[in-house]
Amino acid sequence: MNETPVKQQNTGAYYGQALASFGIAIAAVALGIYNMDADGWVRAFLGIAVLYLTTSAFTLAKVVRDRQEVTQIVSRVDQARMEKMMAEYDPYAPKPKTHGGQAAHTA
Numbered sequence: 001m002n003e004t005p006v007k008q009q010n011t012g013a014y015y016g017q018a019l020a021s022f023g024i025a026i027a028a029v030a031l032g033i034y035n036m037d038a039d040g041w042v043r044a045f046l047g048i049a050v051l052y053l054t055t056s057a058f059t060l061a062k063v064v065r066d067r068q069e070v071t072q073i074v075s076r077v078d079q080a081r082m083e084k085m086m087a088e089y090d091p092y093a094p095k096p097k098t099h100g101g102q103a104a105h106t107a
Contacts (some may be wrong), residue, residue: 026054 011017033046 026050
């Protein structure tokens with residue numbers, strides 16, 4: 001059986017780019033809302049909407065990732081079972097004698 005754990009890790013550059021992109025996007029939206037020529041309640045509403053959208057996006061990403069991880073775990077368990085069955089199978093082992101399509105029972 002394959003005992004090597006599956007390790008999926010992003011590079012530091014990819015992580016840094018994602019973090020910088022997120023920070024720049026939030027800062028740009030916040031600056032745009034702050035400098036908007038509108039009443040305070042409109043800007044507050046847009047700010048709350050952006051925060052809600054952001055938390056919803058994080059939640060959605062986590063749910064998608066969790067579902068993908070469960071699929072990978074089930075697939076790995078199925079693969080391990082198949083590898084065990086194949087390792088235990090001996091094609092040269094004597095086969096039980098059959099009588100009329102059924103295995104003969106010995107008493």
